[in-house]
Amino acid sequence: MPELPEVETIKNDLTKVLIGKRISGFSCRKPGLLRSPLRLFKAKLVSARIISVKRRAKLIIIGLSTGYHLVIHLKMTGQLVWRSSAGQVRSGGHPIGSVSKVPNKYTYITVDLSGGAKLYFNDVRQFGYWQLVNKFDIAKLLSQYGPEPLADHFSFEEFSDNLLRHSKTNIKAALLNQKVVAGLGNIYVDESLFVAKIRPSRKVGGLKMKELVALQAAVVKVLKRAVAARGTSFNTYRDALGRSGSYWQQRFVYGRDGDNCLVCGRAIKKITLAGRGTHYCAFCQR
């Protein structure tokens, strides 16, 4: 479900409530979600103090006083929900209404925190995972991802070099590749290609220099707007006021097939590319 802007939002909100807390308990109803042995969770997560909460690509990385890092990937439907002892709830920054109580039938992991709060991991499709990585292995793990598009040092050279290593594939698939750029997913790839006026089916090797430049700028612009909007939010969740995420209202093409292009008025098309639903305007995007 979440892409970079959603994970960034979750990370920012969890930082406020998790830093400095001690972990006093851990339970998992679905061992398959754990990529490290349960005994390691018992030994290195339980009793640890939370030092840091960070994001890299779509991963949430929680630094622990035991020298380990808790690495969490939400994949398609994973959610982290923090709940205070008083019942205050936080999920991706959006308080959840009475519709979705926690824990619920999709809650597979529960972490107990000092002060009585709990951190729940819900995941309908169970693609997500939790992993414990020691301080020696964490750098290597993270180095497998491409550049962070919102970092100051996101250079055009690295972006274009990484892209051009995949000259023969279409630009949609290339942008979904986390080694090219970290953090993009189906929504923001479609949105970025619209802003850059490039058709998703174009071969990477056929893109002009000018288009590559426009594309990098589009990726940064789209992601920044989405982070400012606290992400696209979650289909299935509303905040306490019943609103869905606010990037959803600003999107240009994703999920708008058949609707009018906001720039030229023609119908947005939907095709399948890289095995994914792909939305674009055949007039605005060449």
Next chain:
DNA sequence: CGGAGTGTTAGTCG
């Protein structure tokens, strides 16, 4: 009711 589609990515195969 059956089949396709869903915001991800590892793994496999050519």
Next chain:
DNA sequence: CCGACTAACACTCC
């Protein structure tokens, strides 16, 4: 190495 395809899973929509 590169690129295309599929499985992992549960649910919703048509």
